[in-house]
Amino acid sequence: MGRPWGSSSMTRFLLAVLRRDLTLAARRRGDWLIAQFFFVMVASLFPLGVGPEPQMLARIGPGVLWVAATLASLLSLARLFSDDHQDGSLEHMVLSPEPTVLLVLGKSLAHWLIYGIPLLAIAPVLGLQFNLSWEAIMVLEFSLLLGTPILSLLGAVGAALTLGLRGGGVLLTLLILPLYVPALIFGAGAVDGVIAGTGAQAHLSLLGAFLILSLMIAPWIAAASLRVSLE
Amino acid sequence: MSEPSPQLSVHDLACARGDRLLFKGMEFSLGPGELLLVQGGNGQGKTSLLRLLTGLARPEAGEIRWRGAPIHKTREAYHAEMLYLGHANGVKDDLNPVENLRFAEGLQGRAFEEERAVGLLTRLGLERCLDLPCRVLSFGQRRRVALSALLLADARLWILDEPLTGLDVHAVALMEGLIRDHLNGGGLAVATTHQALNLEGVKVQRLLVGNVAIPELA
Numbered sequence: 001m002g003r004p005w006g007s008s009s010m011t012r013f014l015l016a017v018l019r020r021d022l023t024l025a026a027r028r029r030g031d032w033l034i035a036q037f038f039f040v041m042v043a044s045l046f047p048l049g050v051g052p053e054p055q056m057l058a059r060i061g062p063g064v065l066w067v068a069a070t071l072a073s074l075l076s077l078a079r080l081f082s083d084d085h086q087d088g089s090l091e092h093m094v095l096s097p098e099p100t101v102l103l104v105l106g107k108s109l110a111h112w113l114i115y116g117i118p119l120l121a122i123a124p125v126l127g128l129q130f131n132l133s134w135e136a137i138m139v140l141e142f143s144l145l146l147g148t149p150i151l152s153l154l155g156a157v158g159a160a161l162t163l164g165l166r167g168g169g170v171l172l173t174l175l176i177l178p179l180y181v182p183a184l185i186f187g188a189g190a191v192d193g194v195i196a197g198t199g200a201q202a203h204l205s206l207l208g209a210f211l212i213l214s215l216m217i218a219p220w221i222a223a224a225s226l227r228v229s230l231e
Numbered sequence: 232m233s234e235p236s237p238q239l240s241v242h243d244l245a246c247a248r249g250d251r252l253l254f255k256g257m258e259f260s261l262g263p264g265e266l267l268l269v270q271g272g273n274g275q276g277k278t279s280l281l282r283l284l285t286g287l288a289r290p291e292a293g294e295i296r297w298r299g300a301p302i303h304k305t306r307e308a309y310h311a312e313m314l315y316l317g318h319a320n321g322v323k324d325d326l327n328p329v330e331n332l333r334f335a336e337g338l339q340g341r342a343f344e345e346e347r348a349v350g351l352l353t354r355l356g357l358e359r360c361l362d363l364p365c366r367v368l369s370f371g372q373r374r375r376v377a378l379s380a381l382l383l384a385d386a387r388l389w390i391l392d393e394p395l396t397g398l399d400v401h402a403v404a405l406m407e408g409l410i411r412d413h414l415n416g417g418g419l420a421v422a423t424t425h426q427a428l429n430l431e432g433v434k435v436q437r438l439l440v441g442n443v444a445i446p447e448l449a
Contacts, residue, residue, distance in 0.1 A: 009340030016337025020323075023334075027325040027364075088319025095285055097311035098340050231288045 013098040017106030018113075025114045031076070036118050039072035043126045054131040061130025062140060062191030063184075068126075069119050069144060070151060070180045076115045077155035077176070078162075078169040080107060081226065085163055094230060100223040104160070108152045108219065116148035136191050139200045143187040146207045150183045153218040160225035182210050237262045239284075239388060239419055244293035246279050253279055254440055255292065261421070264414045265434045269423045275441025277423040278318070281392050284421060285315045297388075311339075314386035316394060320377035324366040328352050328376045331365060335380040351379040355405065370397045382409065389413060391422040404429075 025032050046064045047057055084090035093103050123144055127137040158176035162168035190203035237260035245255035253276030261267050269277050282288040284295060286302050286309065295302050302309045322331050332348040352361060355375045365373055374397045381389065389410075395403050407429050410420055414433050422428075 012337055012342070013340045016334055020334045020337070023330070024323065024325055086319070087323065088317055088321040089323060091285075091287060091315065091317060091319070092321040092335065093338050095287065095310050095313070095315055096338050096340065097307045098338075099307075 010098055010102060013096065014102055014106045017093070017103055018110050021107060021110035022113065025110075031079070032114060032118075035072050035076045035115050036122060038075055039068050039119055039122060040126065042068040042071060044129065047129060057129075058131045058133075058136075058195060061127065061132050062136070062195070063188040064130070065123060065126055065140065066143075066147070066184050066188040069123070069148065070177070070184060072119065073115055073148065073151040073155060074173055074176065076111065077152075077159050078172055080111055080156060080159040081163050082159070082168070085230075090226075091230060094226065100226060101219045104156050104219040104222040104226065108149075108156045108222075111155070112149050112152040116144075116152055119148060120144050132191070133195070136194045139194045139204075140191045143190045143200075143204060143207060146204065146211050147183045147187040150207075150211050150214045151180060153214040154179045154183075156222040157218050157225060160222040160229060163226065163229040183207065186210065238298055239421075240296045241284075242294045242296070244280075244283065244295065245291040246276055246283055246288075247291045248276075248279060252291070257293070257438075259436065259438055261419050261436065263417045263419060265419060265436060266410065266414055266430065267419075267421045267436045267438055268428070269421065269438050269440055271423075271440035277440050278392055280440055281315070281317075281390055281421065281423060284390055285313065286310070287315075312387040313390065314381055314384050314388070315390045315392075316377055316381055317392045318396075320373050321380070322365050322373045322376050325364055327360075327362055327364055328357055328368075328379070329361055331376055332380055332383055336383060339384060341384075348379070348383055351382050352376070355379050356402070371399060371402065374398055375402060378406065378409070387418050389418065389420040389422070391420065393423055393425070395424055395426045395428075 043065055046060065050056060050060065081090055084093065094100055096103070120141060123140055124137050127140055132140065155172075155176055158172045158179075161175060162172045165171060186203045186207040190200040190207065193200045193203055240260035241257055243255075244257040246253045246257075257280075259267065269280060271277050279288065283290050286295075286306060289303070297305065297309045297312070321335070323334070326334070329345065329348060329352070332352070333343045333345070336343045336348075349361065352358065352375075355378060357372060357375055357379070360368055360372060365376060368376070378394070381391075394406060398406060403426070410422070410428075411430060411433055413420060
């Protein structure tokens, strides 16, 4: 049933979703900057609170940066679908002849490009602040490269489930943070592994596997949740 | 397909919101060139019926068929031919009217024809607003942007929830003309409205939703 995957109208649809979200983000740079500033602020509060001892900072650095990245991504996820829901454009998108899964995939990808990639650009600077070695920073970057798409994909499930609910933002946090735990453990673990000298490969492989798993499952669950939430 | 055969038909349809049954046993069929005017007081289930017809909501019981096939089984084919305009316009405030139409077309999986889009916006009296973000447009103007998206899509079935809300006298007359053209071109339309519509020469079916009778409209 339906047309084969990869037909030109599907590509056009996916590109339209991407371009649309990127254009809208470019028109609202304030929202975009808030998430990045939040990441920097949370990560910078720890050295101030814990004290400037270099060994201690290097010890907690990977975990803190990863926690800050998950929180920063949560901050922007609440509005992944809700803006479009309010002005009615979400209904139009769901009523498109193209599969809703593709819509979720496009929106998650756009979210990652808008909010995930900038984290990758900021993280090395914050890594220096935590006295991480260059090698550790490289692994941190790689773990974030694998991990931030997971945050966007799983976050889309939470955003779809909590769409239109009062206090949806808080519920979203409660729903999604537990799902982020594997990404957090493997991501921060990879950097810890480099610092401890045990290597990062095992953690990064698991993180990669988790990314593939999320990519295969999350868009379908999010699409189904979206249809339920719109009903 | 022969002309008089119904394209949209509803069989023994029931709709419930929460515990409350809004209607049941609803039957109607609509052929090419026909308009179904859904009437009823506030809260009687007009919008719920329209959302069932779009496929956004699932009926409690019964079936909706498009060209003889249940719509939830032929979702893609149905949505390619159907266009819905709800209470919310689906117009992005941060984009200008042309950009809005560009993305609306892309989201339907179609290529964008800018000249045609500008032509439509001009026809709907928005020629001076083409470069302005929709945020600064009035409610009625935004509604006109949404209507141009409807026209651009060239769909066979229009499902319109209160299409005349916020439109001035000229726009209402324009809208009546557009609906008439659409129906005369063999299209179908389902609409709810509280306003009187002047639709001479058009086959109109009226459907009363709910159990509270209201005075006959026009």
